[in-house]
Amino acid sequence: MEVTVVDAQTAEVRAAAKKIITVPPDSFALCPVRDILDRIGDKWSLLSILHLGSTESLRFNELRKRIDGISQRMLTVTLRGLEADGLVTRTVYAEVPPRVEYALTELGQSLLGAVIQLGNWAAVHAPAIAEARQRMTLAAA
Amino acid sequence: MEVTVVDAQTAEVRAAAKKIITVPPDSFALCPVRDILDRIGDKWSLLSILHLGSTESLRFNELRKRIDGISQRMLTVTLRGLEADGLVTRTVYAEVPPRVEYALTELGQSLLGAVIQLGNWAAVHAPAIAEARQRMTLAAA
DNA sequence: ACCTTTGGGTTACCAAAAGTAACTATTGGC
DNA sequence: GCCAATAGTTACTTTTGGTAACCCAAAGGT
Numbered sequence: 555m556e557v558t559v560v561d562a563q564t565a566e567v568r569a570a571a572k573k574i575i576t577v578p579p580d581s582f583a584l585c586p587v588r589d590i591l592d593r594i595g596d597k598w599s600l601l602s603i604l605h606l607g608s609t610e611s612l613r614f615n616e617l618r619k620r621i622d623g624i625s626q627r628m629l630t631v632t633l634r635g636l637e638a639d640g641l642v643t644r645t646v647y648a649e650v651p652p653r654v655e656y657a658l659t660e661l662g663q664s665l666l667g668a669v670i671q672l673g674n675w676a677a678v679h680a681p682a683i684a685e686a687r688q689r690m691t692l693a694a695a
Numbered sequence: 696m697e698v699t700v701v702d703a704q705t706a707e708v709r710a711a712a713k714k715i716i717t718v719p720p721d722s723f724a725l726c727p728v729r730d731i732l733d734r735i736g737d738k739w740s741l742l743s744i745l746h747l748g749s750t751e752s753l754r755f756n757e758l759r760k761r762i763d764g765i766s767q768r769m770l771t772v773t774l775r776g777l778e779a780d781g782l783v784t785r786t787v788y789a790e791v792p793p794r795v796e797y798a799l800t801e802l803g804q805s806l807l808g809a810v811i812q813l814g815n816w817a818a819v820h821a822p823a824i825a826e827a828r829q830r831m832t833l834a835a836a
Numbered sequence: 837a838c839c840t841t842t843g844g845g846t847t848a849c850c851a852a853a854a855g856t857a858a859c860t861a862t863t864g865g866c
Numbered sequence: 867g868c869c870a871a872t873a874g875t876t877a878c879t880t881t882t883g884g885t886a887a888c889c890c891a892a893a894g895g896t
Contacts (some may be wrong), residue, residue: 560751567807571749575742575761575812586821587742587814593824595736597883601716601728607804608712610701620716625884626751630845640827650892651843661823666708668809668816673715673728675809680727681856682802711851738854755873766855771874792872 588611598624598632600669603658605644607666611657641665698830734780738828739765739773741810748807752798782806 560568574587594600598621601622605620606612612620618629633656636642641662647653701709715728733742739762745762746752753761759770774797777783783802788794799807 556714567804567811568749570811570815571807574811574818575745575749582788586817587745588812589815589821590817592738593736596742597733597736600732603768604728605714605717608709612813615842619706620846623818624818625886626819626845628884631883638831639824640830641824646844648767649843650890651841652845652891654844657758658858659744661820661827663708663784665704665816665818666712668812670711670715671809671812674711677807678729679802679805683731683780683782689781711846756871759873767874768876769855772854790872791864792870793862793874794874800874 573604576621586634593635594665596632596639599636599673602629602632602636603641603662603666603669604673606658607663607669611645611655614654617656626647732823734776735771735782740777741771741776741813743770744782744803744807744810745796745814748810749806752786752796755795755797758797777803813824814831 586607594603601624602617602683605617614629614633618624618626623630623649624632632646633642635646640659643657643659645655645657735744740764742765745757746758747814755770755774758774759765759767762770765773772782774785778785779799784798784800786798788796
């Protein structure tokens, strides 16, 4: 007979993870995590949220300059997606040349907290990950 | 002259966001967030981490059954990626039929915390997002 | 009068990634 | 001698991500 010893903290984290992955049968066949990750889990959404979260509001090209490497089209697509999910607002001013301001909604602000956690994790553990990758690359060669 | 009033908490969050998006010039042209999100920001990685985090360890097909909708190939690809980044371990037992166990590493466990935050956010705000989407869909029609 | 610039896009096109279906290896049991 | 079970791989298709070029309207230069 095997006895597994799990400390209290680990058990708690496991329970939390289990809870999240549980699919509620009343939702339309997808758990919330799936659903939300599909939107914000792409290459640019979280970065856009971080940049918009770092200030009051940003114009289209301001944002474009700050998010290094993003193309005009991808920024448009990303922002429209975030807007559709109620995470950012898009305010068009009827001027020439046009002016469009983007800002986080309250919902977007609330997401920012969780995203910052993830960002901090990334910053802290980047060296460990770089090392792991190195090991893998060397092992493959 | 315009005066902007920002409460202390908002200012703190903004500073945190700003810090994360800052690109350290000594890294190879990418900030850590970019780098890590490229790996874990795909459709299946975070879900795999959540499932692996909800228990001790899982076999390939156990995991496959739990992650609804994932294909054999995508699970392989995802797990190999996570393994390469040192987030999961892959243990092969020389048996027939073969047995392969996947488990989170310590690094993976540490990420689990941040992921659970995000998952909780998703669970809490899923209704608000669904509502925003509905509004958008109706407005477009 | 004409050309350029400016800001925020869109369209047409192409490459890369995700996804699907069928195939493989191994061997104990029938 | 054939089938089932596990953990994949390979070949192929579809979807998505990404690039480059174009559009609009008015202001400013020459």
